[in-house]
Amino acid sequence: MLRITKITDYGFILLSHMANQEKNLLHNAKDLSAAIGIPLPTVSKVLKILTQGGILKSHQGSKGGYSLSRPAKDITAASIIEAVEGPVAITDCSSAEGCERNCPVSPSWQQVNSAVINTLQGLTLADMSNS
Structure with a gap:
């Protein structure tokens, strides 16, 4: 059975939540954890991974937080999976x-892997979050 990891799944949940909020709103780990019900240490870990992978931007300071690095319509499922798990290879x-x-x-x-990648590249965060 093909499965993505729980960390990747949490990444999709966090990103979907962020995509459905105000465009310029910054999100912090504590608020995201409370809103979604994922433990704070896990949320912090996922946010760090997604920032390193270029999916999120980190904003420093007392009013800092995280934001999507680009519009949800420009973030593909493939790019999210690759940011967390590396290249898609079944x-x-x-x-x-x-x-x-x-x-x-x-x-x-x-051939099968190419079909999977093409499907993931055609699916955006906006599609997945209905934003």
Whole structure:
């Protein structure tokens, strides 16, 4: 079974919440944790990962917080997953280079992986959050 991690799932939940709020509103970890019901340490971890991945911007200062780095319509599901988990690859064989075995199955997995990536690239945060 293919699954994204719980951290990635939480990332989608946090980003969807942020996308549905006022455009210029800054969000802090404590308020997000309370609003969504995800423990504060986990929210802080996810926000840090999404900032490092370029999905969020961090604003320093006493009135600081986090904001989307670009409009929700310009953030794809693929970019969110890649920010948290790295490149989308359903198997080791699905990378462009294939796996070390270089068996005849690898091109088929590459085709499947491409379809998954294309679907994720076509799905935006705005689509997912109805914003």
